[in-house]
Amino acid sequence: MDSVSDLKSKEIKRATLNELVEYVSTNRGVIVESAYSDIVKMISANIFRILPPSDNPDFDPEEDEPTLEASWPHIQLVYDFFLRFLESPDFQPSIAKRYIDQKFVQQLLELFDSEDPRERDFLKTVLHRIYGKFLGLRAFIRKQINNIFLRFIYETEHFNGVAELLEILGSIINGFALPLKAEHKQFLMKVLIPMHTAKGLALFHAQLAYCVVQFLEKDTTLTEPVIRGLLKFWPKTCSQKEVMFLGEIEEILDVIEPTQFKKIEEPLFKQISKCVSSSHFQVAERALYFWNNEYILSLIEENIDKILPIMFASLYKISKEHWNQTIVALVYNVLKTLMEMNGKLFDDLTSSYKAERQREKKKELEREELWKKLEELKLKKALEKQNSAYSMHSLLSSASAP
Amino acid sequence: MSVANGDDSLYLIATLLDELRNEDVQLRLNSFKKLSIIALALGAERTRSELLPFLTDTIYYEDEVLVALAEQLGTFTMLVGGPEYVHCLLPPLESLATVEETVVRDKAVESLRVISQDHSPSDLEAHFVPLLKRLAGGDWFTSRNSACGLFSVCYPRVSGAVKAELGQYFRNLCSDDTPIVRRAAASKLGEFAQALELNYVKEELIPLFCSIASDKQDSVRLLAVKTCVHIAQLLSQEDMETLLMPALSQIAEDKSWRVRYMVADKFTELQKAVGSEITKTDLVPVFQNLMNDCEAEVRAAASQKVKEFCENLPADCRENVVMTQILPCIKELASDTNHHVKSALASVIMGLSPILGKDNTIEHLLPLFLAQLKDECPEVRLNIISNLNCVNQVIGIQQLSQSLLPAIVELAEDAKWRVRLAIVEYIPLLAGQLGVEFFDEKLNSLCMAWLMDHVYAIREAATSNLKKLVEKFGKEWACATIIPKVLAMSRDPNYLYRMTTLFCVNVLSEVCGQDITTKLMLPTVLSMAGDPVANIRFNVAKSLQKIGPILDNSTLQSKVRPILEKLTQDQDVDVKYFSQEALTVLSST
Secondary structure, rough: OOOOOHHHHHHHHHHHHHHHHHHHHOOOOOOOHHHHHHHHHHHHHHOOOOOOOOOOOOOOOOOOOOOOOHHHHHHHHHHHHHHHHHOOOOHHHHEEEEEEEEHHHHHHHHHHHHHHHHHHHHHHHHHHHHHHHHHHHHEEEEEEEEHHHEEEEEEEOOOOOHHHHHHHHHHHHHOOOOOOHHHHHHHHHHHOHHHHHHHHHHOOHHHHHHHHHHHHHOOOHHHHHHHHHHHOOOOOHHHHHHHHHHHHHHHHHHHOHHHHHHHHHHHHHHHHHHHHOOHHHHHHHHHHHHOOOOHHHHHHHHHHHHHHHHHHHHHHHHHHHHHHHHHHHHHHHHHHHHHHHOOOHHHHHHHHHHHHHHHHHHHHHHHHHOOOOOOOOHHHHHHHHHHHHHEEEEEEHHHOOO | OOOOOHHHHHHHHHHHHOOOOOOHHHHHHHHHHHHHHHHHOOOOHHHHHHHHHHOOOOHHOOHHHHHHHHHHHHOOOHHHOEEEEEEHHHHHHHHHHOOOHHEEEEEEEEHHHHOOOOHHHHHHHHHHHHHHHHHOOOOOOOHHHEEEEHHHHEEEHHOOOHHHHHHHHHHHOOOOOOOHHHHHHHHHHHHHHHHHHHHHHHHHHHHHHHHHOOOOOHHOOOOOHHHHHHHOOOOHHHHHHHHHHHHHHHHOOOOHHHHHHHHHHHHHHHHHOOOOOHHHHHHHHHHHHHOOOOOOHHHHHHOOOHHHHOOOOOOOHHHHHHHHHHHHHHHHHHHOHHHHHHHHHHHHHHHHHOOEEEEHHHHHHHHHHHHHHOOOOOOHHHHHOHHHHHHHHHOOOOHHOOOOOOOHHHHOOOOOHHHHHHHHHHHHHHHHHHHHHHHHHHHHHHHHHHOOOOOOOOHHHHHHHHHHHHHHHOHHHHHHHHHHHHHHHHOOOOOHHHHHHHHHHHHHHHHOHHHHHHHHHHHHHHHHHHHHHHHHHHHHHHHHHHHHHHHOOHHHHHHHHHHHHHHHHOOHHHHHHHHHHHHHHHHHH
């Protein structure tokens, strides 16, 4: 497709579109019933298209420049017009719903895969307006977004519009009525939480975390499954992601209820204990920064008898061994804070530290012994089988010998 | 079948079951991987009554553990007591088949497929089919997806009434609300078709196929292409024409480029499946459209298939079709704006020469080859050069040699080393085809220049190049042309190039033989034993170790051994090591 052909016609079109945008924004009473059909047709004809293959097949959204839409000078005006149409005080959803139907919305959602961020930005606002004004389409929109996300998580790991869709969802979740419907809770646990495993998490993590926290503010009983879900998907090799997860945990802890905290403190602090002793200093630092958070400190203090035993071993170890001096300094501060919270427990743990390590080593040896015995057992059985087979064989052959 | 020493084994087993519940993931994973040992220790009965229920109940493990479990269970038939009891494995596998993580589900389905073979037909109907039905009716998409993979293994072996039921379930999955399930069903449609009776295929499956081919989502429609290939293999020619071709033509003109791309990608498979008659009437126009498609991706995929498609055309019309219908499109593609398209075309276009014959090749194809040899994209030029064989057989390479040389030289000096590397690797082939005079005159200096390239990979390739050239052109030629130059490099101020001399000697000595090695190459090698750079000195030791077997004993003793012995007294530790090693090896032979 040649972008410099037909320049005169393109200019005429652009001028006309501009006129339309002006007209709709400055005049009242111009959006008449008879115009709806043509308006929607014009918009569909211009924006609904199969998105072409990417010019850059190895497009990395974090590093590369996106391929911009060639016909943007026109499309931008069409989107602008569409928005003003939707936002006009004369706009009547009851008439428009004949034309802005499920098929229309489906095609709109597919456009979110556009590589051009300007287009996605417009689409975000457009879809948000449609969701707001067309109550009959809401369930359908949520379902389609569900399908897009499922495909993203489980099949392709590629979709350019995840952040934009999550932004819309953020405000949708904010508006959910209580008690939350089962459909919404399922969406949280089976779509939003698994979405944390995506490779390109950095592009939409802020929006994703916002959605998760919104859910928890609506229904605090979701705290335990959410945190267990995050712990299940905790990054094992990507430190950048680990830092993001720690940030999200802190956001969740900021709004957590003390009763909910008690339910998850053990598994959570086991993970934090591992993070704190990570050799990647950014991860360790981010985890240690939890101790700068007043509210978290108060929660820890309230539950110090459970938390200190979990944290103690790794903190003690790093204070002696970590390569990064900043981390060691932070750890000393944390140890001091914890000691002030419960001095006796702290002393007990210090004195039993060595004994604990010995016990663990002994268990390790016992385990290895166990497996060795098992292997021998397996060999013995195999041998028995072989022997019996052999003796059968010799029995048979001697029986059939002439 | 339990172990003789009872108490000991009970303790063992209790601890093992504890291991499976251990907090540390790694330990748990290890235990799960050795599940078969645990089952063996327990014996078949206790495996069935204790181990399996335990595994079914505690499905809250990490995905790595679940994958190990799913895999192990597929091998458990004998461990639970044989085919009679194999259905006991179904409950844990059913849970695994509903898990979120795709890898776990896929393994579970695989294992289910394997153990279905061990079920008797009555067991299938009593246990396996109900499992399938439960999965197919599950409310989250994961279980419905898993169900799709289980139809083809049990259908052939169940009774008529059950078959009808299974058909209905599969139909429902193909029109499921969730696209992700429709995709799973669509991808298994071909496999299912092959398990069905022919009339059922015609009545029930073809309509399903058509609905998939016109699905709202392009991700579902593109799966119809592969299915088409499978179904076509089952139908007669008339059936194909009436039932399948309309849908196929529709797909080939789909508005989504991804679907059209799939058609182009699988085109030769389609061609084989539908047979020569239908190819002639229906597929040729389709192929033309794909070659003229508006999206470069589709054109590139079609170009990739040009040679194979033409080769598989029926003999009676092949030349005609290619000349009148395919060739015009190819001429357009050869000057396409997108370099992937040109590149794909360049890699196969030469394969058309045998089809067209000498005269047509010279008149129509040769201009294209020559144009592509001058293309601005190095990949295009490389692809032409790498396929010269086909042309050589038809018209002889002399026609091309005028244009060939500038193209080779330009590629040989390309800024990107991978391009240079590719051309280096083609040189022996070209040399063989162009003959020794052409080579000496034009390519020799290039080959020597590569020995001094600043990228190691090029130097290395150039070195092994020399060996192949000597194999082609003979020892005398080597003495006259390349050996003097190789030896001259030993005096280069840069030690890397001096090392190249040694590497060359390593490969050349084998092909040149004892005489040449001893008289011409050995003296230089020995002289380098006094090089100021340690790397050179220990490589001398390595070279001597390598060429030692080729030399005769007196040379070894009088010339090689003293040098090596001197090197063992060198101040550098590596030099000492390698020279000692060389001495050891040479003494033992």
